[in-house]
């Protein structure tokens with residue numbers, strides 16, 4: 001068990017690099033099976049998903065494409081609150097099999113508000129692969145097709161996830177103490 005400090009908080013090792021790699025491989029194998037004969041388009045959400053997406057993509061052995069995006073939020077006209085749209089999505093999603101790649105689903109708000117703009121383009125299918133999920137914190141309805149680890153409602157860093165900009169480079173996932 002190793003303890004690290006980032007800014008004002010202490011974190012302890014929670015998921016080892018080996019466990020992460022094993023899980024990522026399992027998710028890739030499930031996707032390879034489910035999308036056999038198709039050519040999925042992976043859409044990883046920056047910044048957090050960059051490491052998960054890179055490792056996942058290495059284990060994909062069917063024809064596939066990838067397009068990284070950033071999300072931008074603005075106040076919509078409707079009272080339903082913020083609308084979230086993609087920056088950098090240079091693919092037409094019409095009739096494509098799309099897999100959104102996320103680092104973590106916390107409240108679910110980000111994806112819940114973002115998915116309608118993708119559905120609007122009428123993809124053939126639209127699924128979510130999330131490395132981590134905090135079900136206790138999830139208040140926006142969301143269906144996650146591929147989940148790596150179910151974790152408690154505690155802040156984590158590493159393997160792409162940051163605490164105030166830092167910690168993304170860690171190979172393991174750490175949990176706040």
Ligand code: IMP
Pocket residue numbers: 048102103104105106107108109110111154155156157161162163
């Ligand atoms: P949601 O919209 O509440 O599901 O939040 C999703 C985003 O919040 C993720 O893509 C992360 O960028 C960030 N996030 C949520 N929980 C954590 C955490 O424990 N550590 C680091 N980032 C987090």
